[in-house]
Amino acid sequence: xxxxxxxxxxxxxxxxxxxxxxxxxxxxxxxxxxxxxxxxxxxxxxxxxxxxxxxxxxxxxxxxxxxxxxxxxxxxxxxxxxxxxxxxxxxxxxxxxxxxxxxxxxxxxxxxxxxxxxxxxxxxxxxxxxxxxxxxxxxxxxxxxxxxxxxxxxxxxxxxxxxxxxxxxxxxxxxxxxxxxxxxxxxxxxxxxxxxxxxxxxxxxxxxxxxxxxxxxxxxxxxxxxxxxxxxxxxxxxxxxxxxxxxxxxxxxxxxxxxxxxxxxxxxxxxxxxxxxxxxxxxxxxxxxxxxxxxxxxxxxxxxxxxxxxxxxxxxxxxxxxxxxxxxxxxxxxxxxxxxxxxxxxxxxxxxxxxxxxxxxxxxxxxxxxxxxxxxxxxxxxxxxxxxxxxxxxxxxxxx
Numbered sequence: 017x018x019x020x021x022x023x024x025x026x027x028x029x030x031x032x033x034x035x036x037x038x039x040x041x042x043x044x045x046x047x048x049x050x051x052x053x054x055x056x057x058x059x060x061x062x063x064x065x066x067x068x069x070x071x072x073x074x075x076x077x078x079x080x081x082x083x084x085x086x087x088x089x090x091x092x093x094x095x096x097x098x099x100x101x102x103x104x105x106x107x108x109x110x111x112x113x114x115x116x117x118x119x120x121x122x123x124x125x126x127x128x129x130x131x132x133x134x135x136x137x138x139x140x141x142x143x144x145x146x147x148x149x150x151x152x153x154x155x156x157x158x159x160x161x162x163x164x165x166x167x168x169x170x171x172x173x174x175x176x177x178x179x180x181x182x183x184x185x186x187x188x189x190x191x192x193x194x195x196x197x198x199x200x201x202x203x204x205x206x207x208x209x210x211x212x213x214x215x216x217x218x219x220x221x222x223x224x225x226x227x228x229x230x231x232x233x234x235x236x237x238x239x240x241x242x243x244x245x246x247x248x249x250x251x252x253x254x255x256x257x258x259x260x261x262x263x264x265x266x267x268x269x270x271x272x273x274x275x276x277x278x279x280x281x282x283x284x285x286x287x288x289x290x291x292x293x294x295x296x297x298x299x300x301x302x303x304x305x306x307x308x309x310x311x312x313x314x315x316x317x318x319x320x321x322x323x324x325x326x327x328x329x330x331x332x333x334x335x336x337x338x339x340x341x342x343x344x345x346x347x348x349x350x351x352x353x354x355x356x357x358x359x360x361x362x363x364x365x366x367x368x369x370x371x372x373x374x375x376x377x378x379x380x381x382x383x384x385x386x387x388x389x390x391x392x393x394x395x396x397x398x399x400x401x402x403x404x405x406x407x408x409x410x411x412x413x414x415x416x
Contacts, residue, residue: 131175
């Protein structure tokens with residue numbers, strides 16, 4: 017077994033073996049609240065009753081399986097904004113995953129049937145039960161990564177064809193200048209290490225060295241090209257924050273003290289960054305830490321962020337901090353809030369409350385968004401309101 021294969025196996029195995037509350041509870045809550053609608057939650061529960069839990073997957077060798085011509089209603093629960101006018105929506109139905117792409121703010125979308133991943137491992141186990149553990153990550157407009165029960169598959173042509181990711185991804189000591197590091201949040205599944213993509217070719221690169229023995233938990237590419245990341249186990253055994261200014265060749269690292277668990281990390285530039293942590297101690301609450309010397313030292317901002325769990329944090333185009341948190345209402349009527357801080361994370365102000373509180377991560381580097389439905393606020397969203405500065409907004413229509 018090669019060092020690369022052992023490293024990947026070790027991270028996944030250790031994460032599952034050592035995972036323990038309260039991070040598991042946080043992760044479960046995050047995934048639960050990110051369902052697009054009550055309808056989708058209900059569909060997931062129905063599937064659970066006789067089958068198993070369902071992440072995302074698709075198999076390249078599923079020739080003898082029937083792909084439904086009409087997918088179920090559980091789509092759009094993994095939307096990724098890839099640019100101010102572009103995005104990829106994901107529609108999953110059991111072991112089948114479909115992708116749709118837009119480059120004009122949702123006015124037109126690619127055909128769902130043109131990009132399909134049909135998982136085979138997810139529906140086959142030695143005990144005869146159905147295993148539907150599938151994870152998906154949209155790496156760029158054209159490049160998608162899927163984990164089919166632990167085996168990674170990669171598409172670099174908008175989901176039309178799939179290859180074994182272990183051999184398709186190129187190992188490099190530092191990311192090429194043309195490659196863009198992949199943003200990932202709150203666990204990064206199915207990513208277990210930093211990746212970067214060349215947008216012109218779709219080629220994916222991974223680093224040959226890592227700044228921590230812990231698995232990758234969050235990665236944020238700053239506007240100036242620096243990379244900020246957090247590495248963390250699924251327990252209170254600590255976390256490592258790392259920053260690189262040379263495309264991942266070398267890193268400055270800092271160990272988060274005490275029982276704090278990282279929920280988000282962002283970077284403004286090579287010197288200034290923020291880490292949002294959650295304490296397991298009673299009454300510990302959330303803390304927002306700031307560095308201005310490239311992750312060498314950190315200070316507590318004394319933030320007034322609400323007690324509700326916040327996982328979505330990004331840097332706006334004007335250097336402000338944008339956060340998504342639960343707003344008013346309950347259940348399907350619960351809204352999402354966009355908060356902004358323009359004083360280095362000390363105070364956050366609610367800018368807009370919109371609903372419902374659903375979706376995957378509602379942020380990307382430089383952008384935050386809220387989901388909505390014009391006809392019925394409690395139904396599956398049909399559009400986004402996207403902002404880069406918490407002041408101006410752009411409407412983005414979701415795939416039909």
